[in-house]
Structures are given as structure tokens and as C-alpha cells.
Amino acid sequence: MARAKKNLRKSGRRHPLATVALVAIGLLVTGAAYTGFSQTAATAEIDLSSPQTIEEGKKLFGANCATCHGIDAEGTPDGPSLYGAGAASVNFQVGTGRMPLAFQGPQGMVKPAQFSEEQTLQMAAYVASLAPGPGLPDSQYLQGDGDAATGGDLFRINCAMCHNVSAAGGALTEGKFAPALTGVSATHVYEAMVTGPQNMPVFSDANLTPQEKSDIITYLQYLETEPSVGGLSLGSIGPVAEGLFIWVIGLGVVIALTVWVTAKSN
Secondary structure, X not given: OHHHHHHHXXXXXXXXXXXXXXXXXXHHHHHHHHHHHHHHHHOOOOOOOOHHHHHHHHHHHHHHOHHHHOOOOOOEOOEXXXXXXXXXXXXXXXXXXXXXXOOOOOOOOOXXXXXXXXXXXXXXXXXXXXXXXXXXXXXXXXXXXXXHHHHHHHHHHHOHHHHOOOOOOEEOOOOOEEOOOOOOOHHHHHHHHHHOOOOOOOOOOOOOOHHHHHHHHHHHHHHHHOOOOOOOOHHHOOHXXXXXHHHHHHHHHHHHHHHHHHHHHO
């Protein structure tokens, strides 16, 4: 084998696998470049007031949303009117994959988004053009540089009764639930506060100022980055899970140990 490699080098010929390696590297570089370009295009700022953007959004709305919300977004028995919903509501519902609904149920489920960011913003622009409503949040409140301590106090007062003090989510009535807030983007958290999706109340700027919303976002990001100081978090869903763990696992271990000791003594 060594002699063959030496002969290849002397003859100036490439190794048989060299072509395969070059093709693989080329594909990786091309894929990375395409991904970078796509992400740049998707996150590019879009003028929501542009007539062209609104027209594109209207086309997307008519093809994907009008069945439930009506051809002019006036609402039907299967979906509410979107007049006054605003761009923030559309960006939240479509951006998190809740809309379009996969099926009628107690509430929309989070799933992979079916539209690109650009398409989502185009539909948001169209709905925003129908009537005044909550707009997209200002980027200065989404940086995660607020006061985490103040955000924690605000979260426990306003949000923890549904979302759990550690933002792990919780059950509500009639099959509904407050979702976990881990892994949710700052934009969608802010939009949820100003639009009140599904069972959530609306927190207008009179209830929570934009800076206070920013503080809550900072607190949620703190929860995600800081480790659990109490050890195994058990899903962070509170004392019920901990009590269940003690009774099922802890008591099971005690019973098993008792049986083993009794068997050994006999």
C-alpha cells in the first residue's frame, strides 16, 4: 500500500478518492453559501407599508387563510375576523406555526412554520393594512439587555400562574394549556404579550411598558442560560412532579430494599 502511494506521488497522478473529496467539499461550500444567502434574504427588513408588499400578502392570504377567515378577512364561523389583529398577531401565529391550523381543537399547536419570514411579513402587512392593530415590536426591546431581576418579579406577578414560575408551562381548563416559554424567540414573546393569543390576556403598554416587557424577556433568557441550582429539575413543573417522583421512585426503592433485606435474612 505504501509503495502504491509512493508510486502515485512520483507519477503525478491523484489519489482515486481525491475527486470524491473535492466534490464533497464543493457541495458543502455551496450549501453553506446558499444557506447564508437564504437567511440574509429572509431576515432582510421589509417595508410593511409598501403597496407591493401588501399586494403579495393579500395573494398569500387569499390562497392560504381565506377559507377560515373570509376572503376579505371579515371572519367566518370557522375563524375570527382579523380586522384590528395587527401585524404582530399575524407574525406570532404564522411564525410559530400555529396558523394555518392543522385541525380544529382547544387551541392552536406549535409546529414548523409553513411560510418563510418574508411571506409571513407580507401577510402581516396585508392584515395591518385593513385596520389599526398592534405592530411589530421595536428591536431595541428584544436584545435581552433588560433588568432580569425586575423581569422576574413582573413574570411571577403576571405570568407564573399559567406558565409556571420557571416558564415550563402548565395545564388550563377544557384541554387548553399555557405553553412552555423555553426556546421561544424574543420577538414572539413580545408579540404574545401585546396580542394576547388564545387564552392569554393582552398586556398593553398601559399594563406593562415596553421596557418592562423587555425585562421579562431578559428574565426568560436568564432562565434558559442558568443551570438548575437544585440539581435534577424534573421538568421544572413544580412540587407535584417532585412529590410524584418521591412516591413512585423513592417509595419503590424503599419497598424493593425491604423485600431484598427480608429475602436475605430468610
